[in-house]
Amino acid sequence: MALGIGIVGLPNVGKSTTFNALTKTQNAEVANYPFCTIQPNRAIVPVPDPRLDKLTALVKPEKEIYATVEFVDIAGLVKGASQGEGLGNQFLANIRETAAIVHVVRCFEDPNVVHVSPLPNPREDIEVINTELMLADLQQLEEKIDRLSREVKGDRKLQAIMDVALIVKDQLERGLPVSAYADMESEAYQALNREMRFLTGKKVIFVANVDEDHLVAENENVYVREVREIAAQHNGEFVKLCAKLEEDMAGLTDDERHEFLDSLGIEESGLEQVIHHGYHALGLISFFTAGPKEVRAWTVRRGAKAPEAAGVIHTDFERGFIRAEVIPYETYIRLGTESAVKAAGEMRVEGREYVVQDADVMHFRFNV
């Protein structure tokens, strides 16, 4: 299962350019007029992970398999989208399925690119999108509350869900996103969200799309600063990138790309940052499996115990879980091979209560 991230923003802010760069393909038509994206574009992309590469270099398997993220690129949203204005509304359903949102904000000035307003105005732009997302959530929730108010008479257990629904509705009416709800871990909220898939309940990664000149830290423009501030206020992640540049880099080899980034004084490409912030926002970590056939990265919740991690690979592994053999990543790299780790007595045998650590190299014993 790939982790899903939906890309939202006003028209012509660089969503499809970012999407194309992310997917290293050219399948989302990029054009200088609003509403260029008509059908949602989806792509599943590998999560770059230098640790996995290092492990692969040691193990020399037949295949190296990265964890994956699915990106969904939709048409730009405009004021009134939740009421059917523009083309955005019909695509919001595609965003509901995703786990997190990338909110692309225009921070570049280019008289040649048609835009809703002549100059970027991140605060206003973000506001427009957030309002539309909240209105879409509110609309859907009102219908749900109608249904619930009937159903709750026959099933008192639904009252807890109804209570949450009413609090969230009140919040939305006051202009607060669903994510402002205090107890998102509660069973009632989770049950409600499983059905509603609230747009404004998702983690957000704000992406400031700048032009080349403003990419380096010394030369940061006011727009970027504003997005960074707003991201912090919203408890969101923040990434600065130049979509155009990312797209150009998509054609380069890994080595060429790193050389290029070095010359700009940047460590990680904007796209790698988007993916990593996505992982972070969602509280996800990777663990690895390593054998002669394949070295592979898997995705699991931070805090997950060994049987849950086993279940990511196969449900049988979880059902019949006996134990996990674990080599911490650093140990593997230090000693170089699994047999060296075993010989040094550093391979650990862990049970059901073991909490998986980021980059653990794992092997599961099971019996079904």
Ligand SMILES: Nc1nc2c(ncn2[C@@H]2O[C@H](COP(=O)(O)OP(=O)(O)OP(=O)(O)O)[C@@H](O)[C@H]2O)c(=O)[nH]1
């Ligand atoms: N100068 C400059 N132009 C950019 C940048 N990013 C995107 N553009 C241009 O802006 C225009 C729109 O880009 P898209 O990626 O299609 O925008 P979008 O957000 O997907 O637009 P819709 O799908 O219509 O909502 C294209 O002409 C891009 O080349 C950038 O960083 N700098």
Ligand SMILES: [Mg+2]
């Ligand atoms: Mg587009």
